[in-house]
Amino acid sequence: MNTSEPTIDRKVAAAVVAVLLAVAPAACKQAEAIEQEHYQASKITPAKDGSGHPTVTLTKLGAEQISLKTVPIEKNRIPYAAILYDAKAGQPYVFVNTKGLSFHREDVTIEKVDGDMVDLSDGPPNGTPVVTVGVPQIHGAELEFGAY
Template identity: 45%
Template sequence: MGTMKSTQATTARRCMAGSLLTALMVGGLAGCSLETAEATRVNEPATLEDVGGGVSRITLSAQGAERLGVATAPVEKADGGGLTVPYSALLYDATGKTWVYVTPEPLVFVRQPVTVDRVDGEAVKLTSGPAVGTPVVIVGASELLGAELDVEE
């Protein structure tokens, strides 16, 4: 029982520390001005914008993208029709739905649903997904998903 109380106390301290840090970042404490709070938001490694359907548009700072080592590859036309993407681009959500991150412009990433026909080695054959030539994230996709869904390490 002592361990449970200790764990609860540790969790409570972490929550209070996180709340304090958040308050400091948005200018709620320590006399921060609104300009300082805005500068903090602008300099964040990633910003999120809801685009509907439970999906957010992620914009990374150049430094954030460099830290993640983000790399992309184009969607290709599969032999015999359909689409193909590298297996490393494929993500699964908690319900088993399949996704890839597309990058419609530099440093911007949006999760897009895909329908998998089959996995063929390092390639995934899709029956639906982004258009041929669309860049999809092949390195850093799981980190983008974590940032989008606010998953902590």
């Protein structure tokens, strides 16, 4: 036997292994909980107003990942980035922030497009926050990837 190799007392080694085996399940459960929260889906609440458009509620992490931004409607004017068009009827709409991280589709009527801004002749009232960054992602959540 080479005496220059380090040796570990068997009792110490057994104690280290016992500690690792005791800690590992708790660490795995904590990692699983973090992963579950990370991949938690948006919540979709069916429409109660007959519009057929559900309310999408994002998780905090989801909102961070899409760099969600909203701006209030001012003088019936919003950024063009907030506008989507219904594929079937061509109706323009926006996602309004109803509460917290919840968003609902509302139709708008465009009076004029002026560069990257849009003047509305009809839509949500002034002061209503509309989504300007993350619009396609909220739309995708609303559609539940084609199940809508």
